[in-house]
Amino acid sequence: MTSSPQIPLPAPTRLSQPFWDACQRGQLLVQRCSDCDGLTFIPQPACKHCLSPRLEWTEVSGKGTVYSYTVVWRPQTPAFPVPYVVAIVDLDEGCQMMTNVVDCDPADVHVGMRVAAHFRRMSDEITLPYFRPER
Amino acid sequence: MVRHGASKHPLHDVAIVGAWNTRQALRLDEHTSESITLEAIRGVLDDAGMTPSDIDGISAASGSRGAGMSSGHLAYLMGIGPAWTGNAAGGGINAVLEAAQAIAAGECHTVLIAAGSAGVYTERASTAPWTRPGNEFVVCWGLFTAAEFALIARRHMHLYGTRPEHLATVAATIRNNGHINPDAVYTGRGPFTPADILESRMVTDPFHLLDCAMTSEGGCALVLTTAERAGNFKRPPAYILGGARDTFGPAYHFPPTWDLTGWVGREAARKSFSMAGIGPEDVDVCEFYDPFSFEIIRQFEAFGFCGEGEGGDFIMNGTIELGGRYPICTDGGLMSFSHGGATVQLVQRVITGVHQLWGQSGNRQVPDAKIVMCTNGGAGALFTHVLLLGKERP
Numbered sequence: 001m002t003s004s005p006q007i008p009l010p011a012p013t014r015l016s017q018p019f020w021d022a023c024q025r026g027q028l029l030v031q032r033c034s035d036c037d038g039l040t041f042i043p044q045p046a047c048k049h050c051l052s053p054r055l056e057w058t059e060v061s062g063k064g065t066v067y068s069y070t071v072v073w074r075p076q077t078p079a080f081p082v083p084y085v086v087a088i089v090d091l092d093e094g095c096q097m098m099t100n101v102v103d104c105d106p107a108d109v110h111v112g113m114r115v116a117a118h119f120r121r122m123s124d125e126i127t128l129p130y131f132r133p134e135r
Numbered sequence: 136m137v138r139h140g141a142s143k144h145p146l147h148d149v150a151i152v153g154a155w156n157t158r159q160a161l162r163l164d165e166h167t168s169e170s171i172t173l174e175a176i177r178g179v180l181d182d183a184g185m186t187p188s189d190i191d192g193i194s195a196a197s198g199s200r201g202a203g204m205s206s207g208h209l210a211y212l213m214g215i216g217p218a219w220t221g222n223a224a225g226g227g228i229n230a231v232l233e234a235a236q237a238i239a240a241g242e243c244h245t246v247l248i249a250a251g252s253a254g255v256y257t258e259r260a261s262t263a264p265w266t267r268p269g270n271e272f273v274v275c276w277g278l279f280t281a282a283e284f285a286l287i288a289r290r291h292m293h294l295y296g297t298r299p300e301h302l303a304t305v306a307a308t309i310r311n312n313g314h315i316n317p318d319a320v321y322t323g324r325g326p327f328t329p330a331d332i333l334e335s336r337m338v339t340d341p342f343h344l345l346d347c348a349m350t351s352e353g354g355c356a357l358v359l360t361t362a363e364r365a366g367n368f369k370r371p372p373a374y375i376l377g378g379a380r381d382t383f384g385p386a387y388h389f390p391p392t393w394d395l396t397g398w399v400g401r402e403a404a405r406k407s408f409s410m411a412g413i414g415p416e417d418v419d420v421c422e423f424y425d426p427f428s429f430e431i432i433r434q435f436e437a438f439g440f441c442g443e444g445e446g447g448d449f450i451m452n453g454t455i456e457l458g459g460r461y462p463i464c465t466d467g468g469l470m471s472f473s474h475g476g477a478t479v480q481l482v483q484r485v486i487t488g489v490h491q492l493w494g495q496s497g498n499r500q501v502p503d504a505k506i507v508m509c510t511n512g513g514a515g516a517l518f519t520h521v522l523l524l525g526k527e528r529p
């Protein structure tokens with residue numbers, strides 16, 4: 001159920017490059033607003049709380065809780081081995097991320113499950129931030 | 136019925152006088168998106184008793200996801216210039232309201248809305264191309280439309296105890312309407328019980344295969360005109376009572392969280408009912424958008440037909456069947472009638488609503504249908520559009 005290298009990989013933009021660079025180092029970054037202190041993810045050109053352009057990258061713990069999930073049996077493309085778990089994770093710091101929950105039986109995934117980021121190198125340029133049960 | 140004393144709304148001077156579908160099928164191998172769109176245009180003009188010279192506005196969602204021809208291209212080909220051209224993203228109710236507003240404002244008087252798709256979905260090992268987002272924070276997680284909507288449904292089940300049997304009852308009801316519709320792609324495929332839905336293979340839980348819309352090919356077209364001109368054509372007018380559009384963001388880009396988008400369409404419904412001077416209890420037919428079974432339950436809640444979290448129980452006991460109080464998707468919807476590409480099925484909710492008001496829905500006709508509620512979109516896509524149509528001039 002792990003993803004193979006053939007899955008479609010992100011094409012970083014100028015805006016998102018720092019996020020993907022940090023994933024290569026095993027760090028999860030989101031944007032913090034210098035004006036209102038609010039967090040924004042996915043990367044944006046302005047704060048989603050106050051529209052300030054003064055955003056700085058900040059590292060988050062990578063720990064969070066499953067907000068919702070689905071176990072996929074009919075893959076988006078054949079590159080995704082089934083079943084795989086798509087989830088929205090509430091990060092402890094307060095923003096939400098879409099991801100795959102890995103390294104566990106899909107039947108064990110549930111709303112409220114504690115998870116932690118788990119990085120997997122997919123190519124020379126891309127390391128993806130998966131999540132797995134918190135240990 | 137329409138309560139008098141509701142303030143007169145500019146959209147009340149606009150009516151739909153043409154509503155026509157081409158043949159719908161899993162594949163229309165002899166067609167391209169262009170050719171099936173043009174067949175829909177010829178069909179609606181003939182059915183409505185019109186010629187291109189009656190038309191002074193045209194709207195088509197263009198590109199590979201739409202008609203394959205832009206509004207401007209069609210204006211040129213039909214020789215109707217100088218014409219008003221629509222630009223509503225995605226077409227459907229978005230295009231209907233854009234055109235109705237242009238007519239009400241006096242910028243044009245008669246608008247043809249066309250959609251068609253064929254030969255677009257060819258790589259069948261993957262999900263349909265219009266369901267696969269390209270966004271860098273979505274694509275790598277194996278997301279597609281069904282999974283996006285499943286994330287919404289799962290959260291509702293967690294919060295309110297909505298059950299797979301509720302979802303399956305919706306799907307069985309819609310598919311049974313298509314089963315008896317001779318024009319449906321899946322005509323004669325039923326009848327279905329909720330158990331049949333639950334026994335179909337899992338796609339992305341909680342959605343089984345039969346909880347999901349199909350993919351098919353086809354074309355369709357609508358014509359809107361002024362209430363004044365409506366009497367000049369063959370078909371009776373279906374009047375616009377109200378309509379509005381809710382959007383929280385681009386579809387398939389940001390996480391589809393229930394907290395953000397669970398009630399999308401609530402404001403659009405409130406505005407639409409207010410324009411019409413009616414409430415949910417006045418609706419005779421619910422031509423709701425049914426990409427996935429749960430979305431119907433969500434819409435009944437968001438639109439105020441029942442309370443928050445009560446949608447699962449609300450749709451049980453025949454309420455949404457033909458003969459029930461709020462029949463849904465009377466042609467078989469996106470699950471059984473057709474999902475003819477990226478945008479065709481959006482328009483078709485309106486077409487079926489008009490056919491109900493015309494009394495042209497055959498063995499699925501809702502007796503004495505006077506008010507129809509048509510919708511597009513859904514929480515998984517972060518938008519919901521609403522259109523209310525009436526048989527009587529408001």
Ligand SMILES: [Zn+2]
Pocket residue numbers: 033034035036037038047048049050051052
């Ligand atoms: Zn801010």
